[in-house]
Amino acid sequence: MLRTIAARHAIEVPPNLATIVSIARVQVSGDLSYADVYVSAITGSEAAVKFLTHRKGEMRAELARHLQAHRAPLLRFHIDEEGERVTKLERVLESLKKI
Secondary structure, X not given: OHHHHHHHHHOOOOOOOOEOOEEEEEEEOOOOOEEEEEEEOOEOHHHHHHXXXXXXXXXXXXXXXXXXXXXXXXXXXXXXXXXHHHHHHHHHHHHHXXX
């Protein structure tokens, strides 16, 4: 559910900040006290993370309402480094095709 909520907010990132923003994965702690949300974007990953971090209160409230709970996990947003590496590798491979 958290991934869906975060994805709805991710599509609202303005295109001048980041392009094609997606939620790569979500990891929730065993005690449900926090959740790490990994964000990827074609460009502007840092800006996307800042945008989503600014909205984490809204997302947390929405999650609590959906779960019908008084508390929801604290949200922490990160750039998906794995996705960044794949994107860089794809660019290198694409440039090699042109040689």
